[in-house]
Amino acid sequence: MKFVDQALIRVEAGNGGDGCLSFRREKFIPKGGPDGGDGGDGGSIYLIVDEGLNTLVDFRHDRLYRAKNGQPGMGRDRFGKKADDLYIRVPLGTLVYNIETDELIGDLSEKNSKLLVAQGGFHGLGNIRFKSSTNRSPRKTTQGTSGEVRDLRLELQILADVGLLGMPNAGKSSLLRAVSEATPKVADYPFTTMYPSLGVVRVDDESFVIADIPGLIEGAADGAGLGIEFLKHLSRTNLLLHIVDIFQEKSKVYEDIKKIRIELERYDEKLSNKENWLVLNKSDLTSKEDNEMLISFLKNKLEDKIKIFVISAISSDGCQELIYRINNWMLKRKEKNE
Structure with a gap:
């Protein structure tokens, strides 16, 4: 449908x-x-x-x-x-x-x-x-x-607890498949995801919902690409996961991060101020040393103290730790609001 x-x-x-x-x-x-x-x-x-x-x-x-x-x-x-x-x-x-x-x-x-x-x-x-x-x-x-x-x-x-965003082909749908029972289309070309997908993630006796939207590109706030049509679905989320493809030059990784941040700010400042974690994907294609160097590089370049995770959505490496960290953050937030 x-x-x-x-x-x-x-x-x-x-x-x-x-x-x-x-x-x-x-x-x-x-x-x-x-x-x-x-x-x-x-x-x-x-x-x-x-x-x-x-x-x-x-x-x-x-x-x-x-x-x-x-x-x-x-x-x-x-x-x-x-x-x-x-x-x-x-x-x-x-x-x-x-x-x-x-x-x-x-x-x-x-x-x-x-x-x-x-x-x-x-x-x-x-x-x-x-x-x-x-x-x-x-x-x-x-x-x-x-x-x-x-x-x-x-x-x-869409009502979801966690929203996935990033450039096309960053691996958002692959991550959703890896951590939930959702089965979004996954392929090696941009804009594989045409419509939002939801997945329920279960951790022990708890659960939360993740939303995957089409990838964003530069100029999205002006209507370019597909993602801007669905950015509004992230407005109800509590946590944003910025998925980044790290199988490229360090400068390109940083450039992709900045582009998405700029588009979020231009679209809705409230959305850009939400809790935002950086998820570096495709670690199966890079070495551990390269990943550590990239994290150090990004921490120096990015002004804010953003949480950074390294995963491989294909091999599921690091996904379990990420899910448990999200669940703990959700529980603490819930206790704080009660």
Whole structure:
């Protein structure tokens, strides 16, 4: 299934049913009092989280959602039936925007959450409501109000604890395969990853989710490449792992690191300020001495005291230690926030 992370839909809540103008007419009661009942409320529209969904692809074709109108009131004091509410299922992590105002209406980031996006119309009043001591035969009724109509933009932001980023072909998908049961496509060419992938990593009795997004290239903040379209999926993560291919010259490794940092800062400063670890991949193609020299070189060149790990996603060398360090960091963060 194709991954779709944005969709436009129109929601039209039901109108309220009109109130009824009626008088009681029975044998021996030729001039009975008013007995027109109220109408029913129109159906409202809600978005609800369905954990079985992971894309907005269904909204590519079904873009109009209408709730039913409330039933009109009837004579003999009979009220119209309220219309059923309409529930639209969306993936966990969906953001909902009002297109007209560009206002964020809601963030469906919790399980079983529900969001009202279009209120159904209020029912009209029957003439029985207007009977009084001075007006025994009221002919007044009210119409039901119109239901809300909204054009919405749905944006899906993947919920993950750890995000992988780096240049194309750095080995992000290989790492995801090595540490989780996810099976993203892996090949020796750039942009193998076309859509985000999620993997669940289990450590003893704990677990966390890793998200892999398409690789970034220079100029990504201006729309170049694929990764910029999916950078927003990293905004909810707690930890970023910057994967770097070290099977190249030291200066090129440093250059790749700087390019990604610049693109992150240009895209979103908050994202660039997240906890960020440097993961040097493809150690199976380099010597231990070269790796140690590279780490020393990077520590001198990089101003911040970033954590650096050396791994081989293909041979899994160093992956286990990295996963345990991530898990410990997650647990400490959780304890700190409680």
